[in-house]
Amino acid sequence: MPLALDDFPSSAAFDAIQASLSSSPADRKAAIKSGNGIFAFTLKNSGKEESWHIDLKESGTVGRGVAPEGKKANVTLVLNDAEFQKLVEGKANAQKLFMSGKLKVKGDVMKATKLDPILKKAQAQAPKSKL
Secondary structure, X not given: OOOOEOOEHHHHHHHHHXXXXXXOHHHHHHHHHHXXXXXXXXXXXXXXXXXXEEEOOOOOEEEEOOOOOOOOOXXXXXXXXXXXXXXXXXXXXXXXXHHXXXXXXXXXXXXXHHXXXXXXXXXXXXXXXXX
């Protein structure tokens, strides 16, 4: 089931991240070991808001909603769709987005720093037309 939503063009990145995590059991295990948490993303676009999560605590999967059923996110990143697009394309820096107020982080801020390698790996594997 695709994770992308038409109202959120950058959400195709979640399909790329899922594909990256699914492509190699060894890579998924390494991502879980380094991430060790559940990361939620709340994207905003034209007055709408949607959430996705990346479970790097147990399953190494990506899904809709702030966390897998019965679980809680360790960190939630809130930003607009366009800024998330720049982030996953490597055209924006998460620290600069945070400092400028374009990225809000709720929960374990240090845990959020563990996401960068996962985003970079997905970016390398994603078709350019999607991201």
